[in-house]
Amino acid sequence: MTEITDFLLTSLLNHGALILGGTLFLAALGLPLPATMLVVATGAFSRQGVMSVQAAASVAVVAAVAGDSCSYLLGRLLGERLTSRWKGSKAWRSADQQFQRWGIWSVFLSRFLFTPIALPVNLMAGSTLFPWHRFLVAVVLGEVAWVFLYGGLGLLFADSWEVLSQLATDLSGLLVGVLLLGVGVYALVRRR
Secondary structure: OHHHHHHHHHHHHHHOHHHHHHHHHHHHOOOOOOHHHHHHHHHHHHHOOOOOHHHHHHHHHHHHHHHHHHHHHHHHHOHHHHHOOOOOOHHHHHHHHHHHHHHHHHHHHHHHOOHHHHHHHHHHHHHOOOOHHHHHHHHHHHHHHHHHHHHHHHHHOHHHHHHHHHHHHHHHHHHHHHHHHHHHHHHHHHHO
């Protein structure tokens, strides 16, 4: 991933908002790109005067929301194909009901805290016909939190943004692991 990262950082310095927006859009569609690292780097570069903070934040939020919206739409369009195998099962109905109940929090938290599960959450929201307006509110609020949290950290700690970026990536992976472990334990206890 270092070649891609180096390329994106160099491109970000040379082309600014265009690279930032394009990368965040593609990352929201599921391409394995270092989106959080790019947001942290953008904050650091903004402090150094390479980019405008307001323009970078606006582009980042709009691009991420657009990518999330496209993956929601993909789930909506392919919903029947994605869910046809499980749709009639009791487990699927239960998952659908839980998503209808807690989906807005799932969407919101997966934007900045549990980022590795953002794409599956978007596809689930679309395929379960989760209301678009509720999805959009949660996405916008979550992406704003993500950009201001990580971009702000890059802005504040511009001298050590590389270390901070790696720490953010590691923490996100750890949180997803803990979440999955918790869900597994809950399911096991409930089954017994």
